[in-house]
Amino acid sequence: MNAALEFRTIAGKDGVRLNVALAGAGPLLLFVHGFPESWYSWRHQIETVAAAGFRAAALEVRGYGASGKPRPVEAYSIVELAGDIAAVIEALAPEGAVLVGHDWGAVQVQAAALLHPARVRGMVTVSVPAANHPPQKPSDAWPRLYGERVFYQAYFQPEGVAEAEFEPDLERFIRVFFRSLSGQGSLTDNVLVRPAGTTRLLDGLPDPDDLPPWLSREDVRFYAESFRRSGLRGPLNRYRCIDLDWTLMRPHADARIEQPSLFIGGVLEPTRYMIPGFDRYADPVPRLADVRGVHFLDGVGHWVQQEAPEETSRLILDFLAMLEGPR
Structure with a gap:
């Protein structure tokens, strides 16, 4: 990176320490990453x-890198994480910010827009649609949807199981997980849904000799070192709050996100098909009241802002120009 970065520690919800990478001056744009990533996934x-x-x-x-790592699983609920986002905005730009979120970060910025609307001036969600509130708890739906097959979110539920698989070889975990869900992976044979009888989620998935062109060995080392310091318990606790999130957000089930919004997804996004018989991109914006654009990027999988950095940046800047005017 050529931009001069500074890192600042900000108190999040309930005082949790949050590490924030900062560059530039002007109206605030706050990026929120997903799993298993870092502030670094927004480097471009x-x-x-x-x-x-x-x-x-x-x-x-929270749970990642240099940010705080509360022990209780419930500390990683969507309400807590949306509160962290609101606290960062208050500290950096009390007048409000535009949010950009990818993967779980998309869910977090959507929740922040609903729960803290005065803080959010606009929103870009990447990869994960702003879906309507589901009719039943996710864990109640999984047996019906997947039968004996192993759904990755169900695999992540027992504390310690995924940690024991991934943490002994973090470089392999990053290589396999990232490739599996990228445009170089397979839409039908990936980490999201594994065959019946699977006991280790990554077994049978290719570990690439040559990394995808958008992922360098230096990138793999950065992510691996970050998780070597922090562990994966906090990041995985996000998945262990899925049912809790469903309960906490039920009072907002009929609410729409009113802020100006943009959606960016990859045509080869595997999570769009992770619910059998359903394409999540058939309508990726059912909950957004003020949609300023929907963009699907050819040849791109899950890691949109890393697989197609220039196009993603251009779309974000075009959205900002709509909100702010030319700069």
């Missing part, structure tokens, strides 16, 4: 957005 966009006259901030979500 931080530089571009800062150069365009904005203050780029990339949150390291």
